[in-house]
Each structure stands twice: as C-alpha cells, then as structure tokens.
Amino acid sequence: MDLRYVAFDSLGVKSSCFQIYTGDQIITVDPGIASETGSFPLTVAEKIQLRNLYEERIRKACLDSDLIILTHYHYDHHIPDKSLYEGKRVFLKDPYNFINHSQKIRAQNLLESLDAEISIADGRTFKINSTEISFSRPVWHGTEGTGLGYVIMVRIEHEGETLLYTSDVDGPILKKTTESIIKSKPDILILDGPPTYILGYIMSYYNLACSILNIIRILKETETTLFILDHHIVRDYRYRDLMIEAYK
Numbered sequence: 001m002d003l004r005y006v007a008f009d010s011l012g013v014k015s016s017c018f019q020i021y022t023g024d025q026i027i028t029v030d031p032g033i034a035s036e037t038g039s040f041p042l043t044v045a046e047k048i049q050l051r052n053l054y055e056e057r058i059r060k061a062c063l064d065s066d067l068i069i070l071t072h073y074h075y076d077h078h079i080p081d082k083s084l085y086e087g088k089r090v091f092l093k094d095p096y097n098f099i100n101h102s103q104k105i106r107a108q109n110l111l112e113s114l115d116a117e118i119s120i121a122d123g124r125t126f127k128i129n130s131t132e133i134s135f136s137r138p139v140w141h142g143t144e145g146t147g148l149g150y151v152i153m154v155r156i157e158h159e160g161e162t163l164l165y166t167s168d169v170d171g172p173i174l175k176k177t178t179e180s181i182i183k184s185k186p187d188i189l190i191l192d193g194p195p196t197y198i199l200g201y202i203m204s205y206y207n208l209a210c211s212i213l214n215i216i217r218i219l220k221e222t223e224t225t226l227f228i229l230d231h232h233i234v235r236d237y238r239y240r241d242l243m244i245e246a247y248k
Contacts, residue, residue: 001020001022001161001163001188002020003018003163003188003226004018004019004021005018006018006019006031006054006058006061007054007055007057007058008230008231008234009036009230009234009235010230010234011050012036012040012042012047012050012054013033013034013036013047013050013051013054014034014035014036014037014076014235015032015033015034015054015058015076015077015231016029016030016076016077016168016190016192016230016231017031017032017033017058018165018190019061020156020163022130022131022156022158023130023131023158023159024129024158025128025129025131026064026065026067027065027066027067027068027069027131027156028058028061028062028065028067028068028069029069029071029154029165030069030070030071030077030078030165030167031058031059031061031068031070031078032058032074032076032077032078032079033051033054033055033058033079034051034076035051036050037197039197039235039236039237040235040237055079058079058084062088063084066089067090067091067128067133068084068085068088068090068091069091069092069121069133070091070092070093071093071152071153071154071165071168072099072103072141072149072150072152072167072168073095073099073103073106073107073110074103074148074168077167078106078110080106080110082114082115085110085114085116086114086115086116087115087116088116089116089119090116090117090118090119091119091121091126091133091135092107092120092121093107093120093121093122093138093150093151093152094120094121094138095108095120097122097138098122098138098150099149100147100148100149100150103149121152122135122137122138122152123135123137130158131158132156132157132158133155133156133157134154134156135153135154135155136152136154136180138151139151139152139153139169139174139176139177139180140169140173140174140177141169141170142168142169142170142171142195142202143170143173143174143207144174148168151167151168151169153165153166153167153169153180153181153184154167155184155186161187161188162184162185162186162187162188163186163187163188163189163190164181164184164186164189164190166181166189166191166192168232169191170193170203170207170211170232171193171194171207171210171214171215172191172211172215172218173194173207173210173211173214174210174214175214178214178218181222182217182218182221185222185223186222186224187223187224188224188225188226188228189218189222189224189226189227190228190230191215191218191228191229192229192230192231192233193229193230193231193234193239193243194207194208194211194212194232194233195232195233195235195236196208196232196233196235196236196238196239196242197235199236208242212246215229215243215246216245216246219246229243
C-alpha cells in the first residue's frame, strides 16, 4: 500500500486527511480541515494561508479518489461541500445512531440530496476487488460518556498488509479501544494522540497518563512497522516532552 499525507496537524492545519493507493483502489479518508488552534506557533496569516493550501489539496484528493471515508462529522474530518462526494462511493459513520446532536444535524445536511453511493460503515466489512475495508463499531471520541460523541476506526488490508486509522480516540484513553487496536494487528498505525493543548480543561492529567500508558502498550504488543502519532497531540508545541515515556 502507498500511504500519502494530504493534510495533518503536523503540517499546520487541523486535519487528519490521507490517501491510500492499494493497487486497485484510491481511498481518501476524512477530508476535513480547520485552522489551527490559537496556541499553535504560527501567525494568523500563516494559518489562513496553510488552510487555503491544504483545502485545495484535500479537494484534489477527493476528485482523484474511487472511495471516500468519513469517520465522524467534526469539520476537521469532513468538509460540508456536497460537490466533493458527488459521484463517489462514500463509506461513513452512521448518521442516526451513536451520534451526538450537532453531528447528526451536520450529517443530515450533508446527505440530503447527495448524489453519491452511500454505505453506512459502522461494524461492517467491505471487499472491493483485492482491497478489504473494515470498520469498528462506534468508539468514544475520548473518554466514556464524552459529549464529543463517537467515531469509527478504519482498517484497510491489501495483499497481507494492514493499515489501521483510529480517527479521534484522544490517545487512546480507554482500555477497550486500546485492546481493539492491538487486536487488529496493524502494520501501519495512524493514531491521533491526546489533545494536550486543552490539558486541564477537557483533557485531564489522569487521562493523559492513561493515553501514554496505552500507547506504550500498543507499541509493545503489536509488530507495527510504521507508527504515526499525529493530529491532536501535535497541536501542543510541548508534545515531545509530554510524550517522552512513549518515545522511549
């Protein structure tokens, strides 16, 4: 599989959009974008410039894709422009179940009169030529009971190679989510990390400790050859210091 970054927080925008070339499918995952948080070390002008640049790259990625995947409906994971998805096959988080109110409204607005082949993906597996795409059942966007709602994780397999994208699990914080990641046995793992830029507000120090311990466990209990930690964690310029135990 050929993994290509499209837009990510490490590039200066709120996003975790990437594209996978499996050999018989071109798949774009989570084509969303927002300007970086206020504490991110860039000027406002630079943030706007980067957002415009990477939004164009996201739009091109969608245009070039056979399939598009939406793991949830936060704006840094989907652009609410129907033209991006028209004529495509779209796998998406269930817009009716295990979803909070704001995301349900966003999903309904996106899907209304959308000219695309839509598949609700939660807990399902799809085989397309030699590419297999599996989706988890809904998992919490962070802690259990969070008002942020749920996401679905994505597992893509082609010719014995496996990629797992966790979407927004905020770490992972939860033991159950961690065990699901380990069970998937990914060769390539894309993990969002804890949102430490809101540490002491939405993110507690206890949850940060849980996230670090769970990441260490994943590293020990999988044979992942490429481990990508990007998205929430790199919004905080202190991320290397905060995650030092995991880096060890």
